[in-house]
Amino acid sequence: MNPPFPYALLNLDALRANLERVRALAPRSKVLAVIKANAYGHGLVQVAHALHAAHGFAVARVDEGIALRQAGVLKRIVVLQGFLEPEQLKAHWAWRLEPVIHTLSQIDLLEANGPTRQPLRIWLKLDSGMHRLGLTPQEFNTALARLKRLFPPRALALMTHLACADEPDNPATAAQLTQFAALTAGLNLARSIANSAAILTEPASHGDWVRPGLMLYGVSPFANRSARDLGLTPVMSLKSRVIAIKTVAKGEAVGYGGSWIAPRVSRLGIVAAGYGDGYPREVAPEAKVLIEGRRVPVVGRVSMDTLQVDLTDFPEVPVGAEAILWGEGLPVEEVARWAGTIPYTLLSRVAARVPKIEFQTSYEPRQNRL
Ligand SMILES: Cc1ncc(COP(=O)(O)O)c(C=O)c1O
Structure with missing residues (x-):
């Protein structure tokens, strides 16, 4: 499953x-x-x-x-x-x-x-x-x-x-x-x-x-140096899926408060992740989500359980496509900058309802000796 x-x-x-x-x-x-x-x-x-x-x-x-x-x-x-x-x-x-x-x-x-x-x-x-x-x-x-x-x-x-x-x-x-x-x-x-x-x-x-x-x-503490430059690898990837796709006419307002107005006929993806999961509501208009390896713009206000992305330039992205909110390929440091905060706050606010799923390539026994 x-x-x-x-x-x-x-x-x-x-x-x-x-x-x-x-x-x-x-x-x-x-x-x-x-x-x-x-x-x-x-x-x-x-x-x-x-x-x-x-x-x-x-x-x-x-x-x-x-x-x-x-x-x-x-x-x-x-x-x-x-x-x-x-x-x-x-x-x-x-x-x-x-x-x-x-x-x-x-x-x-x-x-x-x-x-x-x-x-x-x-x-x-x-x-x-x-x-x-x-x-x-x-x-x-x-x-x-x-x-x-x-x-x-x-x-x-x-x-x-x-x-x-x-x-x-x-x-x-x-x-x-x-x-x-x-x-x-x-x-x-x-x-x-x-x-x-x-x-x-x-x-x-x-x-x-x-x-x-x-x-x-795996996160950099410095504003101007990336984790990769420092020899660190991100541990967490916050992932979800596109759960619906819809097309809206030019001029339609999207999301709470209608703060984003479609500048053209737009194909929107609804991603199942919101501030109730720990994704910041405060992200700037340049915020992106990684979908199938491409950086896709977040549009309109982030809701509690969902956010919208503009898929107009990505017509091949289907319902069910994986969306990476941060992690490998989209550093949490970058998302923190879009939200006007630091990575510490984003990571520590990942909600309890978000399951943490481990993976490792090597078998490591669970030992924790003195
Ligand atoms: C007393 C103390 N030591 C060490 C740390 C670890 O700091 P950092 O996450 O910046 O490595 C903290 C975190 O705030 C701390 O409060």
Whole structure:
């Protein structure tokens, strides 16, 4: 039976090749594969099982970590937001999750609950300039001293996050690296800084652990460099079908609001994909869909379950033809530009109703050992 449409086809060979690319770029670093937000829309558990060559995984929230453990993932799991409440802290112990400590109130909670329990592995996060999560430089040393009273040093790692690594000439990155180096030098604890953009362009940031997200999915973090140039292969192809074809007279208005007026007698294809699947409603008039290898214009407003394409110049395209919304041959980076957004949002918004279908050419046993 054909897969229901739309569906997201996941190329697991590409996923693993992208991980190999990370390893080649940062050969001395361990890899914490960032699989938060349902693995950027690709499927949390599926991606974790496929990436068993990673040294560990990073998720945003406790629930994501628990879901991985329940699915049999045994590797290290870092929870980037850590815990806020005692119940969440308990879950870290119960499920052997590793919290990121980014605020002093988390250390208060650890001190109140910690000494009677097994040691946790802790990632202490410095705000080196991004001003999102992380301790200020003034708080950092005190926080570290308090943690060292609770846990053995080997349980502690240090991290920070870069705000502008996707702009290679931005001086903010060097300033952040200097700040982090100054506060962590000589401590002899594992360090982690680099996201995808930094892995690709800032070898000085690689440290003991790199934290790739976007590049694992075969997508470029840079506005002016393609994934292909960076040696990455897209993992997801969002596919559907033309489910109806109709002809409209010149001057007919098409779709909600009648925003597109047929400039000639037009052959329209209705594709079963819309914003309810995660295709962006905001795409610009130059947006295209790939049908039988050709780039076909999207016309009129995108609806919840469908969008229209102009097939007037493609009279041979039949009902049932496959339509690629993004993926191989139509990078998600390009669709993101048409929608005035970044690929992260498109991928992470692929709807739950869109099935994720894996394929791989090589047989890989589902192992996820420590
Ligand atoms: C703390 C942290 N590290 C690493 C990443 C991975 O970033 P990227 O997807 O740009 O590689 C993220 C993602 O936002 C993050 O929040």
